[in-house]
Amino acid sequence: MARTPSSMVALDTSAPDFELFDTDGKAVRFSDSARNRAALVMFICNHCPFVKHVRAELAALGREYLAKGVAVFAINSNDAVNYPEDSPEKMKVEKREQGYLFPYLYDETQAVAKAYHATCTPDFFLFDAQHKLFYRGQLDDSRPGNGAVVDGRDLRAALERVIKKQPAPELQRPSVGCNIKWK
Numbered sequence: 001m002a003r004t005p006s007s008m009v010a011l012d013t014s015a016p017d018f019e020l021f022d023t024d025g026k027a028v029r030f031s032d033s034a035r036n037r038a039a040l041v042m043f044i045c046n047h048c049p050f051v052k053h054v055r056a057e058l059a060a061l062g063r064e065y066l067a068k069g070v071a072v073f074a075i076n077s078n079d080a081v082n083y084p085e086d087s088p089e090k091m092k093v094e095k096r097e098q099g100y101l102f103p104y105l106y107d108e109t110q111a112v113a114k115a116y117h118a119t120c121t122p123d124f125f126l127f128d129a130q131h132k133l134f135y136r137g138q139l140d141d142s143r144p145g146n147g148a149v150v151d152g153r154d155l156r157a158a159l160e161r162v163i164k165k166q167p168a169p170e171l172q173r174p175s176v177g178c179n180i181k182w183k
Contacts (some may be wrong), residue, residue: 004178016030018112022103028103036071038129040073040124040127042073042074043120048177054152056150058074073105092104118180119180123136124138137175140152141154
């Protein structure tokens with residue numbers, strides 16, 4: 001497993017719009033979040049050990065913050081031909097088994113990952129109500145095998161700040177995970 005950090009895109013960057021399909025075949029657009037208090041875009045996949053390590057927390061975070069008016073999108077941009085565990089069919093199973101309430105979208109062309117400058121899984125991008133980048137970075141300090149508790153503290157703190165219209169966290173550390181499997 002290659003340890004790849006997130007690219008740490010400049011704060012206040014505008015969110016690229018997208019239209020992708022959820023595991024149920026429904027078209028989902030980022031612009032659907034226009035009335036939400038904030039929008040979280042997560043680049044994840046099924047097979048990455050870093051994502052497997054935090055997926056229960058991702059499901060919990062989704063349940064909690066969807067209820068607080070935050071739009072949540074999970075996007076898989078991996079090459080499913082060379083990584084069949086990340087295929088749309090397997091994504092449907094993953095979404096059901098993990099209890100993801102948010103859309104789990106397949107970025108077959110990888111254009112969305114490129115537009116967001118996503119580099120790893122998991123990679124997190126939190127936007128404010130004006131769709132300006134508020135936070136990009138790690139979920140928390142936990143990594144597979146390091147013994148740290150998976151609690152989502154960094155991302156949760158940023159979510160609370162954006163909801164309360166407070167300034168973005170000053171300290172934002174890169175996420176670390178597997179590289180996106182480019183075609």
